[in-house]
Amino acid sequence: MARAKISTNNHGPAIRGSDPWAPSAGKMHQLLSEEERARLAVLASIVRFDKGEEIYREGQRADAVFNIISGVVKAYKTAPDRSEHITAFLFPDDMFGLSEEGRYANSIKAITPVAAYRFPVSTLRRRLAKDADLEFHVICKLIHELRETQRHAFLLARKRAISRVAMFLQLLENLRAARGERTAEIYLPMKRSDIGEYLGMSLEAVSRAFRSLTTRGIIRNRDRRHLKITDRSTFDRIVGDTTNAS
Structure with missing residues (x-):
């Protein structure tokens, strides 16, 4: 210890x-x-x-x-x-x-x-x-x-990798709001490998999900630790998706 x-x-x-x-x-x-x-x-x-x-x-x-x-x-x-x-x-x-x-x-x-x-x-x-x-x-x-x-x-029950990542970002966003923080950015204090361990995904799968969210204009990254949700309606649909599609 x-x-x-x-x-x-x-x-x-x-x-x-x-x-x-x-x-x-x-x-x-x-x-x-x-x-x-x-x-x-x-x-x-x-x-x-x-x-x-x-x-x-x-x-x-x-x-x-x-x-x-x-x-x-x-x-x-x-x-x-x-x-x-x-x-x-x-x-x-x-x-x-x-x-x-x-x-x-x-x-x-x-x-x-x-x-x-x-x-x-x-x-x-x-x-x-x-x-x-x-x-x-x-x-x-x-x-x-x-x-x-x-x-x-409950989060691991989500079938799509991108849905797991989006739901994890929603969790961080809600925690930020619960602490009374007014910034629109989501802060990621953990490494991508830690996110993968938490979500039951490989580091490569986590990176692909983040890349997909970025290239589709759903999130915007300031750097690897800070991002912002820029397409709320699509983001919310992904969070609620339980299909098997990748």
Whole structure:
């Protein structure tokens, strides 16, 4: 497990949740009140991870949960051949640390520099045992990682490669709106190979899908990390397409 750089925290964590597939994704849903966040603040430290740094590994003892302040992480499973199968990307305000029988259910790695609130499980458990409402809200936020895995399975059911890529871009767009960002551009913090692992596609297939969307004038790229949807009606039709055509 990577060693995190830790500093003390004097501010309450902003723990929020939203459904990026839902029409209301542009609205933030505050799960914790200011008072509840203040009660949690005394339990947390701030940890920082470098790009590419492993935060924890599947099967390790689950001794902490995390709430992202800045940056993006990926949750993944490791196959017997050591290949990674990404199940979720998690963004600022997301919480992760899902465990099963005291062991982490997934591996987590930073794909950008990451800062996060770290809550020791033992300390958090004692605090939540005394506050049922706070316990409910924290659990709701923590299972966001599980909901992302379920969304991932739904996305993989899309038959057309271009539809998978378009749906992934829609997810990023909705997350941007949920954070209150007004820019029309979609930011891609992850590599194309990570997108391929997430979508169950080869890097070549991901590149072909992006190239098709670009040459058809559906998206416009400023660079490999920033793009804009320029033909909304066609984009929306592709997102909703479930046919077998390539």
